[in-house]
Structure formats: C-alpha cells, structure tokens
Amino acid sequence: MKRTRVDDYPEKYIRHQAQPPIRSEPEEGELRDDPSPPVPSSRLPPLPASPLHSLPIQRPRKNLQRGDPIFNELHDRYHNFGRMLKYSGDARHWSTFSPQHKEYRPLPNPPPQNSPYHKHGALIARLELLDALVCFTYSIWTTDYSKDACITGSWQTEDAFLNWTKNKWTAENASGEREKAFLGLMWVFPTPPYTARLPGIIHARYMIEAFIHTRMFVFATKQSADREMDKLMAQARALVENVSAPPGSAAGTPLTGTQSTPPMLPSPASIVATSSANSTPTSRPSDTPSATGDSSASTAPPRPTPTPATRSREQPFRLGRPPPLIANSVSVEISAAFTHTLKNLTQDVMWASHCMRQSQALLTLRTLSDHFPTTFTRIINSSLSHNQEYEPDIEDEEGELFWPGAPSTGEGLGWVCLVGKAMIKEFGRDIGYLGYDGVVPKPESSSSTRPPTQRR
Numbered sequence: 001m002k003r004t005r006v007d008d009y010p011e012k013y014i015r016h017q018a019q020p021p022i023r024s025e026p027e028e029g030e031l032r033d034d035p036s037p038p039v040p041s042s043r044l045p046p047l048p049a050s051p052l053h054s055l056p057i058q059r060p061r062k063n064l065q066r067g068d069p070i071f072n073e074l075h076d077r078y079h080n081f082g083r084m085l086k087y088s089g090d091a092r093h094w095s096t097f098s099p100q101h102k103e104y105r106p107l108p109n110p111p112p113q114n115s116p117y118h119k120h121g122a123l124i125a126r127l128e129l130l131d132a133l134v135c136f137t138y139s140i141w142t143t144d145y146s147k148d149a150c151i152t153g154s155w156q157t158e159d160a161f162l163n164w165t166k167n168k169w170t171a172e173n174a175s176g177e178r179e180k181a182f183l184g185l186m187w188v189f190p191t192p193p194y195t196a197r198l199p200g201i202i203h204a205r206y207m208i209e210a211f212i213h214t215r216m217f218v219f220a221t222k223q224s225a226d227r228e229m230d231k232l233m234a235q236a237r238a239l240v241e242n243v244s245a246p247p248g249s250a251a252g253t254p255l256t257g258t259q260s261t262p263p264m265l266p267s268p269a270s271i272v273a274t275s276s277a278n279s280t281p282t283s284r285p286s287d288t289p290s291a292t293g294d295s296s297a298s299t300a301p302p303r304p305t306p307t308p309a310t311r312s313r314e315q316p317f318r319l320g321r322p323p324p325l326i327a328n329s330v331s332v333e334i335s336a337a338f339t340h341t342l343k344n345l346t347q348d349v350m351w352a353s354h355c356m357r358q359s360q361a362l363l364t365l366r367t368l369s370d371h372f373p374t375t376f377t378r379i380i381n382s383s384l385s386h387n388q389e390y391e392p393d394i395e396d397e398e399g400e401l402f403w404p405g406a407p408s409t410g411e412g413l414g415w416v417c418l419v420g421k422a423m424i425k426e427f428g429r430d431i432g433y434l435g436y437d438g439v440v441p442k443p444e445s446s447s448s449t450r451p452p453t454q455r456r
Helices: 012-013 067-094 119-148 153-157 159-171 176-186 208-243 308-314 323-328 336-364 363-371 372-378 413-429
Strands: none
Touching: 067 119, 119 153, 119 159, 119 176, 119 208, 119 413, 153 159, 153 208, 159 176, 176 208, 176 363, 176 413, 208 323, 208 336, 208 372, 208 413, 363 372, 372 413
16 A cells, blocks of 8 residues: 655645544544534634723714803703702612611602512612712802802702712612722712711711812812912011011011121220121120120130021021021911811811722722723723813713812812713613613602601
C-alpha cells in the first residue's frame, strides 16, 4: 500500500494540528472524526449589541437663558408632581401596617395581590416619597436657577418632609448597596444641622442635603456676609493701626522704617556718649527712665522689647497673615442680626461637610457602575458640562447626564436631581414602579382618608 505523504495534507500541518478534513469513513487504525466540527470563528454570528452601547443619546441643545418662562412651568409642574407622590407614598406607607396596628389606614382601592404594588408595597411607598423629594427639590431649584439666587425660605420649607422621607428609608434598614445608594443620594438634601439634633438620632441622609446647605451658605456669603465682613475688617484695621501708632503721630498711620527729619531736635544735655548719634527717637511713656549708659560696662545693654508699633510693622493687620498681638486687645462691635447670619453660615458649613462625608461612603461612581449601569453610562459618556444643568429633560431615560461633583461652588443641585431621578427610574423598572401613573389618587374633598399628621 502506498504511503501517504505529508504534502497530501499541507493545510493540516500548517494549522498546527487543526481539525483534519471531514471523511465519511475512517481509515484503518484511525479514530472516527467528530461528526460536528466547530465552525470557524470568522463564521460565528456577532454577539448582540448591548443597549448600553448606544447610550447616552445626545439631544439637541436648548441653550436656555436665566429668566426663561419654561422655568416657571417646570416649577409648577414638579411641585404638583411632588404633592401627588407625597400623598401616595404616605397613604401606601400606612396601608402596609398590620390591620391591628393603630396607624393602619387601608387604601380605598388596594392593588391586586399579584401586582408589584402589592408585593413590594413598603418599598414602593418609600420610592414614591423619595421621588416626591426629588420633584420638590427640582421645583425649587428651577426658580433659584432662573433668578440666579438662593431663596433660603423655600429650601427651609422642604426640611420637614426631607426628615420624614429619610426616616422612612432608615427605619426599614435598606438591604444591599443598591438601596443604600438612595440613602447616599438623600444626604445631599437639607435638614437642620446636626448640632441641633439629639445624640444618636443622626440617620443616613446625604448628597441632596450637602448640596442644599452648601448652596445656602455660598449665596449668603456672596449676597451679604462678605460685604459686611469687609466693613468690619476696615474698622478693625483702623483700630489696630490707631493703637499701634506712636504718640504725636497721626491716628491710624502706621510707622514707616525711619523718619528723615525728627519731629524735635534733642537738647545737648540729653545726648549720652553711649547712644547712637543718628538714632530715631523712640516713643516711651514719660515715666520710663532713659538709658544712662555706663561706658565702663563690659556687657552690651539688653535688647529692648519691641513696641506695639514695631509689632504692627512686622505683622500688618492683613488677610492671609496672622494678626499682630496687639489685635487681641482691640474689639469691634457687630449687630445681633449679623451674629445670627454668621452662625447660620458656620452651621451650614459644618453640616454640609458632615453630609458629604456620609454621602461619599454610600454613593460613588463604582456604586453606580455596579448597580445603576444605565445611569452610570449616561454620566461617563456625556458631552455636557457642569454649567448645563438646564439641558436634560428630567424624565429622559436615555439622554446625557453629568456627575454633580463637589458642592463647594454652590451649584450642581440640578444635576443631583437629574441623577437621582435616573436612579429611581432604573431601580423602579426592576420592581414594576410606575411613578406618576401608579400613585394613589388624592380624594377631592374628603379628609377622613388622609394619613395622620407626620410625626418627626
């Protein structure tokens, strides 16, 4: 029998022992080939593209200007949405209690037992309250943005509901990073500073709170506090320089290096051999003995203690430098109203710092990437910038977003609302949350079925 040459199957060896050509029957002594050889990789159908690959969609730019009438419409619309969701969240919350519980309030039209709103009633109630909080915050922000201002009174009206919502989420002991991310989101909204709270009841409420408090103190500083501090600083500087000025000099005029012409020529009798011939006269009280100088003294006279004028000259009363020691004995008067303003500022700074630390522990880009991938993709692939908060539609589930960043500018609260709404929608899809379409309707004129007053 003729021996088969290697050249008869060059492709087999060129491919480094790749699958040999298919034969109907094996030769003697050979094993049967695999009846279904693998298809070459070039012929495999492509993997279906993930829907995330096409996100975010770049919407046409609106280029809105401050004062545009659309902001008034957005304010009214989302204030009403917030009221709808707030009532529904409260009513649904009370309906999840046991019928024997004193706070139990049944719904007029409860959802069917196979409905997601029945299976996840407590979670959806909390989600509606959080959704209402985002709507209220977005409503107030649109007015602030339109007027380029911070209307502190409006933000303070949100305080009680913010506490109520956060307490509902905290009491349920959110399970897993995904639900805890919503606690991190809420820590950006406003509540009374922790210095006013009782120890042990500081619950998780972070990102929204931090941004609101930062916005309030940044705008308060720009609008009034900084100007008042300029006036006080000018008064304090004049007082310090006046105290530091030597007797006989103009009040408030600091000493310069040397005087070219002394104010009074010394008498010959006052000239002592050991004193410098052209020294500048120093100002001393009249009862301070002058140096009598002993020419036979072997040791140099002790170095004189610097006068207040010298200290002022070495450490001027200027920002960016430590104040001179003499400033400790100078006082300026401030009004009680300005004292109140300063305390509010320091309180907001401290609370915003605390809230942001808490938020950063619960809500990060990694958390979004793991548990809110759609929202994450819309952020990292965005072409929007930090000052384009007015561009996205808050109901858009595919458009561009922007990570809020640090709140120290006083801005970014619009982005917080937009990202928060995106998180709620993405989370809600998995549990059948319908948003505005699933709310418990508020009775027209009856108050008997309303939930009891919220206790905080």
